[in-house]
Amino acid sequence: MRKHHSALGGVALALALTLTGCGGDDTEPKVQDTPSQSPSPTPTSTPTPKTPEEKAAAQLVAYLDVRDDALRAATIDFKRLNKVATGQVFLNIQQNVSAIERSGSKLTGEYVHTLGEPRDRGAYILIIDCEDRSGVEQTKDGKPVPEPVGPDGKPVPNPLPIEYKLVKEKGRWLVSDQNGLLEESC
């Protein structure tokens, strides 16, 4: 199990920028080379993901970074979001962020995302993210906000597998739908 720590801090932000090529107008994200066993202080090469699966996975990582930043900041940077999301996910994040702001709650800490193997279905790609929210704290008026619940009102598992659907628009893979696999486990 390999993990991607998403945080506002410098390391994760640097990671997100590296993974997505964020800040430029490239349609394809870039990924750092895997370092050797004798790591140099700074990676030097930035090969571009080659396969559709790699490109889609890189975009999902970028989306999760944008989403997590938006939830913590209770605001949305559309310039970033437009590059990684579309469809229902695009609306859903707006609902989540606005509702956090309206509720007067505050979200801090970091999610840990662990991506599963992308599944190419032709017109779209499915990827399951095992989302660990152990490091996330949400408070309202100084008190913890109750844990996330399912339709039955019971707390959902942590970590929770969430499946994402990515579609290709104008040459770029975008996260379009999500589905919480409430009955599954990571």
Add this chain to the structure above:
Amino acid sequence: MLARVVAAAVVALLGLLVAPVPSALADGDGQCTQQVDPETGQVKWVCEDDGGTGGTDGTGSTGGSSTCSYSGREIPCTGPEGSAWSSTYGCYVGAVWDPGGAGAQPPPGQTNQDGAWHICYWPPPGSSWDPVWIQNGEVTIDPVVLAQRAIASMDLDPIQIGIVPESGPNRVGLVGLPVWMWVDSPTDDTFGPITASASEGSVSVSATASVASIVWDMGDGTTVTCTGEGTPYADHYGKQDSPTCGHRYEKMSTDQPDGAYQVTATSHWVVEWTGGGQSGTIEFDLTTDALPIRIGEAQVLTQ
């Protein structure tokens, strides 16, 4: 440290774990999304059943789907939290919103009695994450809702099955001989095209529905898809195949329940609608009741 984290992420990107899992996103049979409660801030997962618009009369309908577009781009048909589409603003207008509780003042020339600041849920691409001033009465109803109302007013029905050999206790078709299927006495509400409108306030939607195809379940494990009404059989056709929609049974129906194949016809309706600055397509199916068709075998005597 950076190199280690990056390496971990790269490996994750290149694919790890997870055995094949049934996918609601692929199958469309219900998916769960998280919604934050605007009162408490708590995350609540909401699971929806598949079906989209579904049938219009509840009889024999088998699910459906909708697509919507705005300015040539496909967009979600409905917005979050019951928000209504506004063609004026090009967004789904949600609840009254005062970010930060700062008590935002109305724009020049407006008072708090004239309207309010609202959340605007933007279809992609978004631009500004700011509330939008909406005058009272400016947003009334989602055009998709009106499209569904228009469809409901059409009172659509499954087709009336036309088939030879006919159904009946004294009617028996023969193995290997042509079966002809068609839409018997097609009408606007069984085959289309049919147009209806619905409006509320300043929003008006017009919808036109037509049957795009009919899937015939022949009861013997085969289905036949026909795109037109089919050709009604007449005696002068003899033993010809139907030129448009036909079948041949390979076995007798004696081992079937009641000794007959149960034939159904599922008409696939496609509704194109436009109004309120949006346009879209709604699709759904209507299925007939089963019609029993008996198939026997001709016996030839030789001396």
